Amino acid sequence: MAIELNHIIVPAKDAKASAQFIADVLGIEAGAKWGPFYPVAVANGVTIDYMDDTRDFLAHHCAFLVTDEEFDAAFDRIKAAGIPFWADPHHEKPNEINHLFGGRGVYFDDPDGHAMEIITAPYA
Structure with a gap:
């Protein structure tokens, strides 16, 4: 069996x-609570499992590979919701997207400051 990422827990x-x-940003459904987790499953079967945590925690980073059409729809939702976005992970290029590896990408933060990214071309 090939090794695959199955889930990640995000505080x-x-x-x-x-x-x-x-x-909402990705245009998919959030799952029902499962134990202490609120899962969000993506097409390749990986889940992002959000878990309540009252402690201070370090920010995580999650990147989502999307089609051009999915990028356009998600980016429209980001702009419509007034979510700040950047072309880079260090927030030095506000209100821009990037064109790395022949694709498009954008960074935005979730409500807890986790760095989220959508890209149309993989970096590897």
């Missing part, structure tokens, strides 16, 4: 709201 001050936030 949040409000796990349900954070799961709904990323699901």
